[in-house]
Amino acid sequence: MAMQVGAFEAKTHLSRLLAAVERGERVTITRRGKPVAVLVPPEAAGEMGGEELVQEFAALRARTRPGPESIRDLRDHGRDR
Template identity: 60%
Template structure:
């Protein structure tokens, strides 16, 4: 992962975008502290797709449980 200062990021933005398009992750710092991260969009979508698939598999496991059953279990736990 590459780190660049805010001023350098501002003056070389097009170069940084080209690096990100090539798959690189760039952290932008201000006074040595990380404040932003440039990363490819495709990497973000892959994580979303995996999360959606996990949610779908969890839903399959709950197919036999009704809304009333869930509320009943919740209320029972409050006693």
């Protein structure tokens, strides 16, 4: 059974959530309704398949700002040319 909790509740009730994870439950932590983390038992952490990893990374990339294209772009960011 998967459980979903907000970040504030997760912080407030961490020991209860860890007990649920020890029982084999999967806990998704959300911020403003969007998933930001998943608590799983250690043995389940390595079970994520390649396709699921790709989907997780794609979702993370969609939520973040694009970075510089290269080291040079990072170095020159904000410099007057």
